[in-house]
Amino acid sequence: MRFLLKDNILIPEKNKEYALPISQIQTIPQPSLNPNFPYNPDLQLLLSGKQLLLDDLPFPLDEIQTHYENGYITYRKGIEYSRNKPVCSRCGNKTENWFGQFPCSRCGEICLYCRKCLMMGRISACTPLIGWNGPTPEHHLPNRILEWKGQLSLGQQSASNRVVETVNNMKELLVWAVCGAGKTEVLFAGIESALVAKKRVCIATPRTDVVLELTPRLKAAFPEINVASLYGGSEDRHLYAPLTIATTHQLLRFYQAFDTVILDEVDAFPYTVEESLQYAAAQARKPESAMIYLTATPNEKWQRECRTGKRAFTTIPARFHRYPLPVPHFNWCGNWQKELKKDKLPANILNWIKARLENNKQALLFFPHIRLMEKALPGLRKLAPDIEAVHAEDPDRKEKVQKMRNKDIPLLLTTTILERGVTFPNIDVAVIGAEDDIFTECALVQIAGRAGRSKDFPRGIVTFFHYGKTEAMLKARKQIIGMNQEGVRKGLIDE
Numbered sequence: 001m002r003f004l005l006k007d008n009i010l011i012p013e014k015n016k017e018y019a020l021p022i023s024q025i026q027t028i029p030q031p032s033l034n035p036n037f038p039y040n041p042d043l044q045l046l047l048s049g050k051q052l053l054l055d056d057l058p059f060p061l062d063e064i065q066t067h068y069e070n071g072y073i074t075y076r077k078g079i080e081y082s083r084n085k086p087v088c089s090r091c092g093n094k095t096e097n098w099f100g101q102f103p104c105s106r107c108g109e110i111c112l113y114c115r116k117c118l119m120m121g122r123i124s125a126c127t128p129l130i131g132w133n134g135p136t137p138e139h140h141l142p143n144r145i146l147e148w149k150g151q152l153s154l155g156q157q158s159a160s161n162r163v164v165e166t167v168n169n170m171k172e173l174l175v176w177a178v179c180g181a182g183k184t185e186v187l188f189a190g191i192e193s194a195l196v197a198k199k200r201v202c203i204a205t206p207r208t209d210v211v212l213e214l215t216p217r218l219k220a221a222f223p224e225i226n227v228a229s230l231y232g233g234s235e236d237r238h239l240y241a242p243l244t245i246a247t248t249h250q251l252l253r254f255y256q257a258f259d260t261v262i263l264d265e266v267d268a269f270p271y272t273v274e275e276s277l278q279y280a281a282a283q284a285r286k287p288e289s290a291m292i293y294l295t296a297t298p299n300e301k302w303q304r305e306c307r308t309g310k311r312a313f314t315t316i317p318a319r320f321h322r323y324p325l326p327v328p329h330f331n332w333c334g335n336w337q338k339e340l341k342k343d344k345l346p347a348n349i350l351n352w353i354k355a356r357l358e359n360n361k362q363a364l365l366f367f368p369h370i371r372l373m374e375k376a377l378p379g380l381r382k383l384a385p386d387i388e389a390v391h392a393e394d395p396d397r398k399e400k401v402q403k404m405r406n407k408d409i410p411l412l413l414t415t416t417i418l419e420r421g422v423t424f425p426n427i428d429v430a431v432i433g434a435e436d437d438i439f440t441e442c443a444l445v446q447i448a449g450r451a452g453r454s455k456d457f458p459r460g461i462v463t464f465f466h467y468g469k470t471e472a473m474l475k476a477r478k479q480i481i482g483m484n485q486e487g488v489r490k491g492l493i494d495e
Contacts, residue, residue, distance in 0.1 A: 002016065010075055016107075044072075044137060053122075075128040088116060091276035099112055100115050106126055117276060120253065136200075148221040160187075172292070172293075173312050176298055177315070180453040181320070182319075190260070200243075200257060204245075204246050204263050206248050225243050248277040263293050263294065300441075318493045319452075326461065330473065336433060354383065367433065426456070427450065428463075429451045431465060
């Protein structure tokens with residue numbers, strides 16, 4: 001779009017002789033708020049806390065412009081320039097290779113655009129990002145906000161108290177909780193405290209399946225509260241809600257929206273490698289807000305900051321059933337890949353598998369790469385024909401996981417796709433080739449965390465088959481042992 005600057009107000013204008021693309025206007029004026037203006041409440045609901053494109057708004061441009069001229073709508077540059085280099089205002093992209101050019105019908109020029117966040121709609125040099133500057137929508141709260149009747153363990157209660165304190169004081173906190181500690185329930189009191197104070201809350205996570213799993217749990221805990229569930233293709237895309245559950249990608253549409261942001265699985269792909277998602281999470285917060293990070297496996301930098309007092313944190317070092325975490329056994333298996341080329345597996349791996357099949361004990365067997373897993377599958381099916389394998393691109397992935405839950409599969413081979421986000425009540429876990437680079441400390445801790453999660457089956461055996469111990473293996477075992485020791489010290493483990 002081109003704009004004309006007249007009487008310190010931006011006015012849409014197509015004439016190239018007088019008007020400029022918005023990125024070429026040095027300062028974007030913001031008209032003062034006219035309290036007598038009858039603003040459109042539908043526009044208020046759609047835009048509050050958002051940064052949207054004109055194409056996202058089902059309203060005519062003249063209505064949007066009128067709201068801007070009365071101070072209720074903001075225009076921001078879609079692409080800013082810093083030292084003559086472009087920066088995408090929505091995703092923070094500064095990398096030259098992630099910008100492209102196209103002949104733009106809106107400004108009539110060859111226009112620069114950001115390819116990094118193209119899936120959310122095209123941001124170009126003439127694109128205004130449109131936001132809301134008027135009063136925020138009212139939260140109509142029920143008498144009882146939280147309806148959850150469960151009981152927190154001592155470890156959960158201690159962490160819950162810290163979460164409430166962080167929400168109330170608008171601070172930051174890392175909740176370092178072991179796999180299966182019950183992190184979601186720890187959040188309930190903090191969310192309730194925020195909602196009572198008419199604050200807006202967002203729980204964000206890198207993966208869609210976690211959003212789909214959390215949504216019914218949050219709706220059951222807060223049945224009278226509007227909950228927006230946001231992911232690719234979600235029907236709630238334009239729903240204004242005091243409580244939002246979203247993938248981190250969806251945060252790209254928000255701008256200074258939330259008083260409390262809870263970032264779950266902060267160590268998970270793609271959040272850890274996508275700077276744009278980290279930028280989106282920071283932009284979605286209000287300038288004064290609380291940020292709570294949840295993880296079972298903080299990276300080394302964060303662990304160091306916790307130890308040196310540079311990062312506020314709380315730990316939940318034990319599961320609610322008060323049994324220790326299964327500590328991985330290291331089992332040398334020689335050059336297993338060489339054996340696999342001959343359609344064999346080392347004897348100790350085969351014996352481990354046969355023992356589970358004979359005892360009807362379900363197991364997960366993690367492989368570092370799909371081709372190695374699929375190479376091993378035919379031989380293992382000679383032991384049990386209903387053994388299955390699963391990976392990220394498998395179209396039957398969800399069906400196989402459900403069959404595993406139904407106990408129709410005795411042994412499931414998998415890549416790291418099942419290192420987190422799945423719970424099977426009574427399984428043992430093995431890693432084939434634990435020395436591979438793909439098995440980081442974080443991945444190995446998460447994999448070990450699949451075992452012993454159920455109160456009915458709190459013990460599980462975890463075995464790392466390897467062709468040489470790695471630092472990641474040693475650190476993962478050390479972290480698990482350390483959490484068990486802390487759990488005993490704090491009286492959260494019975495043995």
